[in-house]
Amino acid sequence: EVQLVESGGGLVQPGGSLRLSCAASGFSLSNFDMHWVRQVTGKGLEWVAALNTDGDTHYQDSVKGRFTISREIAKNSFYLQMNRLSAADTAVYYCARRYHYDTWGQGALVTVSS
Amino acid sequence: DTQMTQSPSYVSASVGDRVTITCRASQSVNNWIAWFQQKPGKAPKLLIYAAHILQSGVPSRFSGSGSGTDFTLTISSLQPEDFATYYCQQANSFPHTFGQGTKLEIK
Numbered sequence: 001e002v003q004l005v006e007s008g009g010g011l012v013q014p015g016g017s018l019r020l021s022c023a024a025s026g027f028s029l030s031n032f033d034m035h036w037v038r039q040v041t042g043k044g045l046e047w048v049a050a051l052n053t054d055g056d057t058h059y060q061d062s063v064k065g066r067f068t069i070s071r072e073i074a075k076n077s078f079y080l081q082m083n084r085l086s087a088a089d090t091a092v093y094y095c096a097r098r099y100h101y102d103t104w105g106q107g108a109l110v111t112v113s114s
Numbered sequence: 115d116t117q118m119t120q121s122p123s124y125v126s127a128s129v130g131d132r133v134t135i136t137c138r139a140s141q142s143v144n145n146w147i148a149w150f151q152q153k154p155g156k157a158p159k160l161l162i163y164a165a166h167i168l169q170s171g172v173p174s175r176f177s178g179s180g181s182g183t184d185f186t187l188t189i190s191s192l193q194p195e196d197f198a199t200y201y202c203q204q205a206n207s208f209p210h211t212f213g214q215g216t217k218l219e220i221k
Contacts, residue, residue, distance in 0.1 A: 035210070037158075044201065044212055044213075044214050044215045045150075045152075045158065045201055045203070045212040045215075046212065047203075047209055047210040047211065047212065050208065050210070058208040058209070060209050061209070094157055094158075099146075099205050100148050100160060100163035100164070100205060101148060101150070101158070101160055101203070101205075102160050102163070102169065104157035104158055104159070105157065106157055107157055
């Protein structure tokens, strides 16, 4: 079964850092583009970042220079390193697979607050 | 950036009704558009991709159409489990952008 499971969410102070993980099963991450999408509670979906099979990365302007997307093929896992966090980054973060987002994780809540 | 304008923002309908949701892109997206369904507390679920291709396992009452900048999601006969929020998304160019969502509620 194809599955994505996020972990690493939690409460962090403004200016702090957090790393989200997305563990894949049922397929090899190396063969697919992967994305991070976030959603503020009660609001719409916002694409955050992408990593394609060639290793190219793309970022939403609001996170460029602060967030880094990466993968570890040996662990079949995908990551979002988030630095210099602010309250505006508070959201549920989802990882998703392929150009058409055919599989999503369950989401990881990130709360930035003092 | 490509802006996705989705309408309506809210629709009230009954079981058995036909419902249409539209999405307009600010520039051509070459049919790289997908539609998602989201229920409260759950991750979005892919319904349609490449404008009209039904994702495996999705009921055939869902269909997508359109080209260029104007796209439509149609639910031919609403079922109780279809009451949810729907989003369009373009994946033609980065940043990938979503519509603001359409909340479908029971009349």
